[in-house]
Amino acid sequence: DTGVSQNPRHKITKRGQNVTFRCDPISEHNRLYWYRQTLGQGPEFLTYFQNEAQLEKSRLLSDRFSAERPKGSFSTLEIQRTEQGDSAMYLCASTTGELFFGEGSRLTVL
């Protein structure tokens, strides 16, 4: 499968714990995006990378969130000290033109 891959697909954690999600984009795609989708809503932009450079961050991305894309390949999204409001689907997408989305990582914070 040469699509966008996200891991883990599901994560259940207790409030206050740290979680990390990984995204493996399509190999030749230089742009990578993270979106958050809460129940009953459309995806909301969080951040994007051009190769290894993080070029834009949404105001939704609080200080507890950090994203990296070392060497311009895979990307990680870490959430520190999780809160119940962080419960959502975290979507990764990559592109050189058309956006291709992964299947998402669903986070449940208890």
Add this chain to the structure above:
Amino acid sequence: AQSVTQLDSQVPVFEEAPVELRCNYSSSVSVYLFWYVQYPNQGLQLLLKYLSGSTLVKGINGFEAEFNKSQTSFHLRKPSVHISDTAEYFCAVTDSGSARQLTFGSGTQLTVLP
């Protein structure tokens, strides 16, 4: 900044009937417009896009959409739906000068009834 309004949160329709899912956008600049479909527990799949040229855009699975600049709309249509079209549909917009940072609507759940 752009915004997208999907006027119907849920649309039930009988199999083989036509359907229209409505989308209106707001932007002060030229835009690109997209429709995505999301099946349960899956990511988003592109149905069709308007970048420029003909205002009637055809996509996958028999869907089409018409860009209407004066009404700032981009409604999605299909002349005859199937059970397998049951899914959540999202309209999205980006300004034509951006790095494709999409702004999505809140989605329309299409349910096709037998």
